[in-house]
Amino acid sequence: MCPLRILALATPVYLGVTLALRRLAPTRLVLAGAAAGLLAGAVGASVYGLYCQEWTAAFTLPVHLASAASAAAGGLLGPHLLRW
Numbered sequence: 001m002c003p004l005r006i007l008a009l010a011t012p013v014y015l016g017v018t019l020a021l022r023r024l025a026p027t028r029l030v031l032a033g034a035a036a037g038l039l040a041g042a043v044g045a046s047v048y049g050l051y052c053q054e055w056t057a058a059f060t061l062p063v064h065l066a067s068a069a070s071a072a073a074g075g076l077l078g079p080h081l082l083r084w
Helices: 002-024 029-051 057-081
Strands: none
Touching: 002 029, 002 057, 029 057
């Protein structure tokens, strides 16, 4: 359940970073989208980590997978959303 919550927290951050990146006119759209997705996933995991009380070794794997999924989604959406 936590990867879905992390992705839900990362979505508004990704949209905000994408709007900021559009004004910078990136030339490598996939890389810029993946970087924005990774940043959004890290922020989502950090915010979720503030309220989650479980931090065992088995719990960190879904957190990292959610951040990787956010980066992958950002890489896929980057060329469509960052085109200028």
